[in-house]
Amino acid sequence: MTDTTRTAPRSFQEIILRLQTYWASRGCAILQPYDMEVGAGTFHPATTLRALGSAPWAAAYVQPSRRPTDGRYGENPNRLQHYYQYQVLIKPSPPDLQDLYLGSLEAIGIDVSLHDIRFVEDDWESPTLGAWGLGWEVWCDGMEVSQFTYFQQVGGHDCAPVSGELTYGLERLAMYVLGIDHVMDMPFNDPQSPIPLTYGDVFRQTEEEYARWNFDVANTEMLLRHFEEAEAECAAILAQSHDDPKTGKRIVMAHPAYDQCIKASHIFNLLDARGVISVTERQAYIGRVRALAKQCADAFVQTTAGGYAAA
Amino acid sequence: MPDLLIELFSEEIPARMQSRAGEDLKKRMTDGLVEAGLTYAHASALTTPRRLTLAVEGLLANSPTIREERKGPKVGAPEQAVEGFLRGAGITRDQLEERDTPKGAVWFAMIEKPGRPAAEIVAEVLEDTIRNFPWPKSMRWGAGSLRWVRPLHSILCILTTEAGAEVVPLDIDGIAAGNTTAGHRFMAPARFAVTSFEDYQAKLKRAFVMLDTAERAEHIWNDAQNMAFAAGLELVEDKGLLAEVAGLVEWPVVLMGRIGDAFLDLPPEVLQTSMREHQKFFSVKNPKTGRIERFVTVANRETADQGATILAGNQKVLSARLSDAKFFWENDLRVARAGMDAWAQALENVTFHNKLGSQGDRIRRIAALARELAPLAGADADRAEQAAKLAKVDLNSEMVFEFPELQGLMGRYYVEAAGHDAAIAAVAQAHYSPLGPSDDVPTAPLSVTVALADKLDTLTGFWAIDEKPTGSKDPFALRRAALGVIRLVLANDLRMPLDRYIDAQLLRHRYHASNGEAALRDLIEEIADHGVFGAAFETIREKLGDPDALEKLAGDVPDLSDDLLAFIHDRLKVFLRDEGIRHDVIDACIAMAGNDDLNLLVKRARALNAVIATEEGENLVQGFKRANNILTQAEEKDGVEYSFGADVKFAESDSEKALFAALEQARARIEPALKAEDFPVAMAAMAALRGPIDAFFDEVQVNSDNQVVRRNRLNLLSQIRGICSSVADLTRIEG
Structure with missing residues (x-):
């Protein structure tokens, strides 16, 4: 493998590939995105659930993320309703995590001897996940390029050991590294390729389609119903006995239940974009999703991966 | 005697916590050392984003041996x-x-x-300090259980004497104390050993760390000012930002950049706020145009290209930010020019407080009260109502959503853009004032009116739903609102009976909670016109025909109203304390009728305070109390009230006759003075009674055997009480 550090990357995908290579070389399992609609990389069970329990963990992955209210029909230079996050979670957080992180910036072509990198206080909290941590947003020349968090609690459970979480907003970071002003102009693959593609070639049309659907067309009655159904299914799954009557095994269905929590959370975001949730209702909905996340966390710590050991 | 040097080296400490943490380190360590018998000559704490440092000079090498004698x-x-x-x-x-x-x-x-060596004590006190450090928020990391603000990496702890430096043996959860530290994260990351505080400070400077926050702040300020000056510009002062930025860097490097031409027409406050809040940039103003044209950013390092890459990056980020701000500004102006209906509409759906309804409800209540208050402040009722309805519409603008601290200011721009005159536009900004004990109080009649209505609505609203401040908890800033009312009334010399406006507004809240029954609304209008618990009460009850409705509406309103007025009086006491007015003096004046007219109350209190400060006044109070005590005792004993006119024909001695004459004179002066609210004259007339009262008590025995004479004298004392009590309730004066 050639050392790509200190050479400028030429495309969005090259930045992603370099991050994958970098974190793989630092011992992370490179996972694939979760196959559901989520608002951020944190929702991936590889972060939310794996931050719980005592088992060591080290994973990195790209997570497509959806924030319906951020849709701008592809016109805004850096706001998108669908974008990518790069997520790293290591448990327990290693003592040199800051240095490891700075190494990743070098890997994608940021020469730290020319730039001003800062760790600026930013405490992270996810009301829907019942999670919080302390850390920073990382600034490069005044621009926020990552979120750096030591998880303290998830789903109402104390994290012990503590996980270190890194989140990179890939489009923004790549635009910065590549010197691009409008996201749609960013080269997706190598501009020297036989068929060069920009971010706009890949996503401009979908941004338009989804913005229209998110804001004006999505069937709110159906969505409200689906929210209720996901909530009910989550509860129903978790109400099952831990002992599977068919196989006789102990099977706690934390992940299937958590899928329903993810679903409810995304539906809430869609309803929010449709403007049918009032300020007061908003809090109530967030509380309902948080209750699901909490129950899923409770269930996960009853599983082997969550640290459960049969008596 | 050894010197002690401690450095706690961690990942980046939030800027806002650093200086407090330095103080806490110093206090906890020195308290602990002294308690263990180790006194010292001098201690100072220094902080950077990555380190808390404590230098203690002249520490005792051993704690003294203590001999104790115990009886067996x-x-x-x-x-x-x-x-x-x-x-x-x-x-x-x-x-x-x-x-x-x-x-x-x-x-x-x-x-x-026996005394113990310093190292042993330092180790104990430091361990205790680290384990119990009062961070506002702390965390765990890795697999450990130690808590610190961010992961703690190393502890430097040495005692230095002429013989050299010695590491204090200490291990906290695997972090062993040593004699090394590291320099700047990027410019000199290698670890190095130090032997003393001077050595530490000098080596750190060579390793690109300025240890002293004050030095960093001064360096930033000087460089920034020089840079601005060299370009013929002016740096805009911002102490809060300077303190914050000094806490974000170990090696400050000041860079100045240009703001793109496309953004120079944004309101200067928007430029400044956006740059400060998002980028932590200082603003640089062109004194000729008054516009903000450049920015100053502070990097944490030197670079081979003299900061060119850093500046270019910052400039680009700023452009993106200001593009957003410009987008908000232009969108907002479009809504404003169209009359702002969209915002007013949207505020109907924004909750102010779940028990107090939407912002729309709140604005309607404020506007209704503003109508009533307008004449008192010399404003036109229609215009006051209109100004109140516009004053908060900017809450729904995109700019205020992005920068909540620009509320009011943006309102002023937008109301003006909507075509209203400057006086109405000014209300949007001024009605939030005064925000504290020292900032400016609005004086324009419209602004005064809406500012008062806003604050009274807030106070009555939270009183109506029983969300009063308790102890140190005042989440809705009600103390500040009450102080605002006081300052508005006093500074503008407003004469208003607060009671009736408090009542009316409490009832409006009740009306709101009743979901708006028409009969109740009419009732409130009636009450607002006449005052609720005055003479009009009966009329209203008759008019209503349904006394239950009044009960339902008013309920405990009189109690709440009294309670709120008492709260405002309490704030007034705090406010007047700075003026040197005694709290018992204020109490003596609050006990008088018309105490809801704050101006009247303060005039009376000032006059009384001045009189009481004189010997005359002080003695008069004594004489009054003596008269009052004798009278009260006699009244209790006899079971009657001596308020019948005393007659001079039963007076026996000269001093008794003289008191009759003096009281007559005093009454003649006091009554018109009170009517004219000339309290100094009334007080002086009252104080003039001191001589005759003293002479009377010296010479005359009130409890004479002759019952006619005794009754007459008691009735005379009653006159003293009556006259003095018409000025203030002197029984409340202490001492």
């Missing part, structure tokens, strides 16, 4: 008693001393606590 059982006491004493004192029998006391021979123990 009598000589000849049972053996168990002596042994128990020996165990308790931790000594052996040969260390006992027999001494004669008045109660006979007694065993004494001489216990000697």
Whole structure:
């Protein structure tokens, strides 16, 4: 493998590939995105659930993320309703995590001897996940390029050991590294390729389609119903006995239940974009999703991966 | 005597917590050292984003040996008693001393606590300090359980004497104290050893770390000012930002950049706020145009290209930010020019407080009260109502959503853009004032009116739903609102009976909670016109025809109203304390009728305070109290009230006759003075009674055997009470 550090990357995908290579070389399992609609990389069970329990963990992955209210029909230079996050979670957080992180910036072509990198206080909290941590947003020349968090609690459970979480907003970071002003102009693959593609070639049309659907067309009655159904299914799954009557095994269905929590959370975001949730209702909905996340966390710590050991 | 140097080296400490943490480190360490017997000559704490440092000079090398004497059982006491004493004192029998006391021979123990070396004590106190450090928020990391603001990486702890430096042996959850630290994260990351504070500070400077926050702040400020000056520009002062930025860097490098031409027409406050909040940039103003044209950013390092890459990056980020701000500004202006209906509409759906309805409801209540208050402040009722309805519409603008601290200011721009005149536009900004005890109080009649209505609506609203401040908790800033009312009324010399406006507004909240029954609304209008608990009360009740509705509406409103007025009076006491007015003086004035007219109350209190400060006044109070005590006792004993006119024809002595004459004179002066609210004159007339009252008590026995004379004298005392009480309730004066 050639050392790509200190050479400028030429495309969005090259930045992603370099991050994958970098974190793989630092011992992370490179996972694939979760196959559901989520608002951020944190929702991936590889972060939310794996931050719980005592088992060591080290994973990195790209997570497509959806924030319906951020849709701008592809016109805004850096706001998108669908974008990518790069997520790293290591448990327990290693003592040199800051240095490891700075190494990743070098890997994608940021020469730290020319730039001003800062760790600026930013405490992270996810009301829907019942999670919080302390850390920073990382600034490069005044621009926020990552979120750096030591998880303290998830789903109402104390994290012990503590996980270190890194989140990179890939489009923004790549635009910065590549010197691009409008996201749609960013080269997706190598501009020297036989068929060069920009971010706009890949996503401009979908941004338009989804913005229209998110804001004006999505069937709110159906969505409200689906929210209720996901909530009910989550509860129903978790109400099952831990002992599977068919196989006789102990099977706690934390992940299937958590899928329903993810679903409810995304539906809430869609309803929010449709403007049918009032300020007061908003809090109530967030509380309902948080209750699901909490129950899923409770269930996960009853599983082997969550640290459960049969008596 | 050794010097102590401690450095706690961690990942980046939030800027806002650093200086407090330095103070806490110093206090906890020095308190602990002194308590253990280690005194010192001087201690100072220094902080950077990655380190808390404490330097203690002239520490004792050992804590002093302490000899303690303890008295034991009598000589000849049972053996168990002596042994128990020996165990308790931790000594052996040969260390006992027999001494004669008045109660006979007694065993004494001489216990000697040997002094301990400084290193031992420092290690204990430091461990305790680290484990119990009062961070506002702390965290765990890795697999450990130690808490610190961010992961703690190393502890430097050395004692330095002429013989050299010695590491204090200490291990906290695997972090062993040593004599090394690291330099700047990027410019000199290698670890190095130090031997003393001077050595530490000098080596850090060579490793690109300025240890002292004040030095960093000064460096930033000087460089920034020089840079601006060299370009013929002016740096805009911002102490809060300077303190924050000094806490974000170990090696400050100041860079100045240009703001793109496309953004120069944004309101200067928007530029400044956006740059400060998002980028932590200072603003640089062109004194000729008054516009903000450049920015200053502070990097944490030097670079080979003299900061060119850093500046270019910052400039780009700023452009993106300002593009957003410009987008908000232009969108907002479009809504404003169209009359702002969209915002007013949207505020109907924004909750102010779940028990107090939407912002729309709140604005309607404020506007209704503003109509009533307008004439008192010399404003036109229609215009006051209109200004109140516009004052908060900017809450729904995109700019205020992005920068909440620009509320009001943006309102002023937008209301003006909507075509309203400057006086109405000014209300949007001014009605939030005054925000504290020292900032400016609005004086324009429209602004005064809406500012008062806003604050009274807030106070009455939270009183109506029983969300009053308790102890240190005041989440809705109600103390500040009450102080605002006080300052608005006093500074503008407004004469208003607060009671009736408090009542009316409490009722509006009740009306709101009742979901708006029409009969109740009419009632409130009636009450607002006449005042609720005055003479109009009966009329209203008759008019209503349904007394239950009044009960439902008013309920405990009179109690709430009294309670809120008492709260405002309490704030007034705090406010007047700075003026040197005694709290008992204010109490004596609050006890008088019309105490809801704050201006009247303050005038009276100032006059009384001035009189009481004189010898005359002080003695008068004594004389009054004496008269009042005798009278009260007699009234209790006799079971009657002596308020019948005393007659001079029963007066026996000269001093008694003189008091009759003096009281007559005083009354003649006091009554018109009170009517004219000339309290100094009324008080002076009252104080003039001091001589005759003193002479009367010197010469005359009130409780005469002659019942006619006694009754007459008691009635005379009653006149003293009556006259003095018309000025203030002197029974409340202490001393």
